[in-house]
Amino acid sequence: MSGLTIAGLQVAIGLAQPLRDCSLSVAPGEVVGLVGESGSGKSLTALACLGLLPAQARARGQIQLGDTALLGATESVWRGVRGRRLAMIFQNPMSALNPFFSIGRQLLEVVGAHFAEPRAALQLRVRKALERVQLDAGFADKYPHQMSGGQLQRAMIAMALACEPELLIADEPTTALDVTVQARIMRLLRELTGQGMGLLLISHDLALVAQVAARVYVMYAGRTVETGPMRELMGSASHPYTANLLKAQPRLGQFQRRLPVIEGQVLPATSSPGGCVFQSRCWRATELCRLQPPPALSLRPLSRVECHHPILPTLLAKELEHG
Amino acid sequence: MVEAVVSVQGLRKSYAGKHGRVQALQGLDFTLRPGKSLAIVGESGSGKTTAAMCVAKLVMPDAGAVHLAGSDFLQADARSSARLRRHFGVVLQNPLTSLDPRVRIWRSVCEPLQVHEPGLTKAQLRERALALLARVGLDANQAERLPHQLSGGQLQRAVIARALILRPQFVILDEPTSALDVSVQAQVLNLLCDLRDEFQLSYLFITHNLALVEIIAHEVLVMYAGAVVERGPVHRVFAQPRHPYTAELLAAVPGGPLSVSEPATAAAESGFAATGCAYRPRCPRAQALCADVQPAPASEAAPVSCFFPLGESPR
Amino acid sequence: MSASLTTQLPAQAPRLGPWLRRHATIAWGGGLLLAMLLLGLAAPWLPVADPTHIDLALKLLPPGTAHWCGTDALGRDLFAQVLHGARISLLIGLGVVVVALAIGVPIGLVAGYAGGWVDGLLMRLSDLFLAFPPLLLPIMLVAMMGPGLENAMLAVAVSWFPWYARIARAAAMAVKAENYIVSARAFGASHARILFRHVLPNSTTPIIVQASLDFGYAILTTASLGFIGLGATPPTPEWGLMISNSRSVFLEYWWTAAFPGLAIFLAVMGANLLGDGLRDWLDPKFEERTA
Numbered sequence: 001m002s003g004l005t006i007a008g009l010q011v012a013i014g015l016a017q018p019l020r021d022c023s024l025s026v027a028p029g030e031v032v033g034l035v036g037e038s039g040s041g042k043s044l045t046a047l048a049c050l051g052l053l054p055a056q057a058r059a060r061g062q063i064q065l066g067d068t069a070l071l072g073a074t075e076s077v078w079r080g081v082r083g084r085r086l087a088m089i090f091q092n093p094m095s096a097l098n099p100f101f102s103i104g105r106q107l108l109e110v111v112g113a114h115f116a117e118p119r120a121a122l123q124l125r126v127r128k129a130l131e132r133v134q135l136d137a138g139f140a141d142k143y144p145h146q147m148s149g150g151q152l153q154r155a156m157i158a159m160a161l162a163c164e165p166e167l168l169i170a171d172e173p174t175t176a177l178d179v180t181v182q183a184r185i186m187r188l189l190r191e192l193t194g195q196g197m198g199l200l201l202i203s204h205d206l207a208l209v210a211q212v213a214a215r216v217y218v219m220y221a222g223r224t225v226e227t228g229p230m231r232e233l234m235g236s237a238s239h240p241y242t243a244n245l246l247k248a249q250p251r252l253g254q255f256q257r258r259l260p261v262i263e264g265q266v267l268p269a270t271s272s273p274g275g276c277v278f279q280s281r282c283w284r285a286t287e288l289c290r291l292q293p294p295p296a297l298s299l300r301p302l303s304r305v306e307c308h309h310p311i312l313p314t315l316l317a318k319e320l321e322h323g
Numbered sequence: 324m325v326e327a328v329v330s331v332q333g334l335r336k337s338y339a340g341k342h343g344r345v346q347a348l349q350g351l352d353f354t355l356r357p358g359k360s361l362a363i364v365g366e367s368g369s370g371k372t373t374a375a376m377c378v379a380k381l382v383m384p385d386a387g388a389v390h391l392a393g394s395d396f397l398q399a400d401a402r403s404s405a406r407l408r409r410h411f412g413v414v415l416q417n418p419l420t421s422l423d424p425r426v427r428i429w430r431s432v433c434e435p436l437q438v439h440e441p442g443l444t445k446a447q448l449r450e451r452a453l454a455l456l457a458r459v460g461l462d463a464n465q466a467e468r469l470p471h472q473l474s475g476g477q478l479q480r481a482v483i484a485r486a487l488i489l490r491p492q493f494v495i496l497d498e499p500t501s502a503l504d505v506s507v508q509a510q511v512l513n514l515l516c517d518l519r520d521e522f523q524l525s526y527l528f529i530t531h532n533l534a535l536v537e538i539i540a541h542e543v544l545v546m547y548a549g550a551v552v553e554r555g556p557v558h559r560v561f562a563q564p565r566h567p568y569t570a571e572l573l574a575a576v577p578g579g580p581l582s583v584s585e586p587a588t589a590a591a592e593s594g595f596a597a598t599g600c601a602y603r604p605r606c607p608r609a610q611a612l613c614a615d616v617q618p619a620p621a622s623e624a625a626p627v628s629c630f631f632p633l634g635e636s637p638r
Numbered sequence: 639m640s641a642s643l644t645t646q647l648p649a650q651a652p653r654l655g656p657w658l659r660r661h662a663t664i665a666w667g668g669g670l671l672l673a674m675l676l677l678g679l680a681a682p683w684l685p686v687a688d689p690t691h692i693d694l695a696l697k698l699l700p701p702g703t704a705h706w707c708g709t710d711a712l713g714r715d716l717f718a719q720v721l722h723g724a725r726i727s728l729l730i731g732l733g734v735v736v737v738a739l740a741i742g743v744p745i746g747l748v749a750g751y752a753g754g755w756v757d758g759l760l761m762r763l764s765d766l767f768l769a770f771p772p773l774l775l776p777i778m779l780v781a782m783m784g785p786g787l788e789n790a791m792l793a794v795a796v797s798w799f800p801w802y803a804r805i806a807r808a809a810a811m812a813v814k815a816e817n818y819i820v821s822a823r824a825f826g827a828s829h830a831r832i833l834f835r836h837v838l839p840n841s842t843t844p845i846i847v848q849a850s851l852d853f854g855y856a857i858l859t860t861a862s863l864g865f866i867g868l869g870a871t872p873p874t875p876e877w878g879l880m881i882s883n884s885r886s887v888f889l890e891y892w893w894t895a896a897f898p899g900l901a902i903f904l905a906v907m908g909a910n911l912l913g914d915g916l917r918d919w920l921d922p923k924f925e926e927r928t929a
Contacts, residue, residue, distance in 0.1 A: 037504040037505060037506060038504055149367070178366035178367055178531065179366065179531060179532075179533075179572065179575045179576060180366060180571055180572060180575045181366075182575065182577075183574070183575035183577075186577075204504065204505060205505075205577065207577040207578030208577045208578075210577065210578060211577050211578075244506065245505060245506065248505055248506050248508075248509040249505050249509075249534075250509075250512070250532075250534035250535055250537070250538055251534050251578055252533055252534045252537065252561065252573070252576050252578070253537075253561070255537050255538065256538070257516065257538070258513055258516070259509035259512055259513055259538075260509065261506065261509045261510045261513060262506055265474060379824050381820060381823060381824060404826075405826040405828070406826070408824065408825055408826035409825070409826065412824075412825070413820075413821055413824040413825070415817045415820065415821060416817075417817055420816050420817040420818060421817040421818055421821055422818050423818045423835075423836050423839075423840070424818075424840065425839050425840060431818075434822070434825070434827070435825040435826070435827075438825065438826050438827050438828075438831070439825075439826065482821070485821070485825075486825075489825070
């Protein structure tokens with residue numbers, strides 16, 4: 001099993017720079033979360049890892065899967081990586097599967113592309129893939145329109161896992177699903193990763209990611225602004241954006257009459273700020289933040305935050321009163 | 324006793340499905356008093372959106388009554404119906420498609436005024452639209468824009484303004500923040516709470532997000548397969564759920580207080596049972612009785628629709 | 639006083655120059671058509687030969703200084719014919735499309751919006767017209783109404799409206815499901831209001847695109863009718879008719895078909911560009927893309 005390392009990834013499309021600087025790593029077999037809202041660049045990061053950026057996008061930086069450099073790789077390298085070593089599942093399972101063919105047929109196509117084996121052996125792989133996602137063999141003959149949202153997502157996971165990749169990237173895999181179905185899919189993902197496969201879970205929901213991830217990265221306006229072990233981050237975030245995100249999401253049993261809000265909107269991809277990307281909306285911002293890009297500080301082991309005035313754990317309670 | 328803002332009785336709706344009739348809504352009853360809000364929670368197929376559509380008479384139910392402003396809304400003829408519509412506002416899920424893409428924001432906001440108060444001049448309409456838009460946090464510049472030039476959060480505020488321009492007491496909101504980012508959702512929720520308190524509004528709030536229910540509503544109805552399976556004050560239902568589905572729903576919410584790492588059942592998603600209790604295939608407490616007899620829908624008197632509710636041990 | 643006048647100029651008044659530059663397709667397409675139409679309208683007063691003047695001694699002359707586009711089989715100056723024909727052919731194209739739209743779009747919008755038995759009835763009605771082979775119905779209609787250009791145009795329009803009805807119906811059905819229509823019904827807007835203010839404006843795009851493509855076909859179809867004697871009659875200098883007339887000689891005398899053909903080509907291209915430009919302009923998001 002290999003790990004994934006992204007260093008200084010930047011993506012520009014036309015005059016816009018939707019991804020300004022993304023750096024993250026997933027150790028072999030680790031479950032890592034990537035959290036951000038719209039405009040954060042999280043989906044572009046996933047697409048870049050699979051070489052699926054739009055044609056007019058210009059990417060710079062480094063993406064390594066084990067020993068293989070992915071950014072700028074040739075088509076033949078990609079053929080060996082996509083689906084086989086690195087797989088991805090998407091938000092809307094209904095549109096990610098071909099409505100014309102049965103699930104079994106689509107799975108067969110995937111394994112057939114990567115394994116030069118006789119048909120019987122391929123069929124066996126298909127059956128095993130379905131079993132792993134708790135769909136019984138009868139589903140091989142079903143068509144997408146005959147299945148529910150949860151079943152479709154399982155089928156998509158089966159397709160992603162059919163070739164036993166080293167790493168799975170899941171981009172908002174449960175957003176389109178009911179909450180009880182979501183719980184089951186998350187449990188499934190947790191079981192599957194227990195068997196050695198790594199998982200990069202991308203979502204806007206920190207609490208969801210907290211159910212499975214050991215470490216998490218938070219993205220804002222195309223930058224990875226904070227990272228740290230999951231429990232630590234949930235308990236005391238250092239970056240003001242993360243802190244606000246945690247507070248702004250309504251949580252069951254923690255009634256707040258007024259949710260803390262940040263005025264203003266996400267920095268558009270077309271603007272190039274001299275200083276911090278979050279500065280215009282940050283209640284802790286100073287003149288320094290406007291002028292100079294923040295340094296990357298490591299306040300605790302395994303964590304990193306890009307901020308001139310990070311929130312230190314002891315001051316947390318007082319700070320959040322402001323929100 | 325204070326007069327109810329809206330009162331619904333016995334709402335029913337069924338559709339012709341692939342395998343016979345589908346009961347989308349079975350007997351919905353509720354009453355809303357001024358300043359009190361009701362949330363309907365459920366997942367897909369629960370009937371919650373059908374409920375909203377029927378109450379708003381956008382879909383004609385098979386049976387039932389909706390009492391609004393002293394009249395029976397459902398029985399009213401076309402003309403009276405149109406006039407009664409000024410007594411409630413509607414906010415739907417996707418803000419970008421809730422406004423005509425070719426019409427400027429302020430014009431969309433004052434359109435209900437044009438329909439119900441045709442005597443107003445253009446200047447008067449504009450003035451009222453701008454005043455309300457300011458109240459929801461949109462300035463005159465934004466009021467002149469077209470929908471695609473505003474963000475999701477700003478659009479939803481405009482939709483809320485349109486829903487309130489005729490000063491109704493009752494607002495139906497169907498998943499109003501589901502399509503919005505977390506930080507934007509927070510802004511819109513704060514706005515909704517402020518407006519509710521300021522104008523003593525009553526909300527009928529449809530959602531699948533249980534955490535929102537605590538903020539917005541006083542009473543909650545939990546729906547499954549078209550029927551209300553549990554109802555009651557929000558804090559009581561969430562603190563001590565009595566229907567197994569309510570418990571499953573609460574346990575499934577990531578990070579909620581009842582969240583356990585192992586959700587109750589790992590069965591593949593099976594559909595609703597055709598006979599007896601619809602929840603039976605997923606229910607860890609199901610007995611033989613549940614397959615044969617369907618429990619009566621939850622009512623004010625009997626707020627749980629279950630033969631073996633939580634808190635009482637099954638035989 | 640005069641100072642305040644200048645400051646009062648509305649900020650949004652579009653200045654023609656930059657506007658045309660941004661909407662280049664409208665500029666080129668519309669400009670081309672307008673130029674051709676103006677030339678056609680001005681033709682009787684321009685110093686060109688009489689297009690109906692027959693002189694067999696001058697027949698089938700190649701393009702040269704005396705006759706810029708040569709002459710046809712009856713010695714008539716082709717340039718004059720093409721010029722005079724501009725008015726007729728362009729108005730034919732416009733007339734047919736406009737009449738077909740006027741019949742088809744309301745039928746389609748109402749059918750798509752109302753659904754149910756209204757939809758069924760209206761669509762079966764238009765299916766009736768759709769069932770005939772393309773030229774047969776106009777032929778029948780003209781045979782009933784008598785030959786002549788106006789009858790031919792009306793016949794073609796009547797046989798074409800089902801296409802627009804279908805497009806309008808599909809557009810109306812898509813729009814009807816949108817949230818803003820549902821919201822409008824929720825606050826009590828009447829069906830008429832919704833149809834005119836919301837459904838119609840949001841359904842125009844596919845209709846415009848189709849109409850601009852049909853412009854050329856309208857000219858050709860009417861010409862075909864003229865070809866079999868049921869439309870424009872000689873000596874009317876109509877482009878389609880001119881091509882029909884040249885069918886026996888154009889292989890050797892290419893200019894007899896080439897110049898009217900070129901004229902049709904330019905008119906159709908102008909219409910397509912205009913249609914593309916209009917569609918983009920009517921798309922509310924276009925302004926943002928090019929701003």
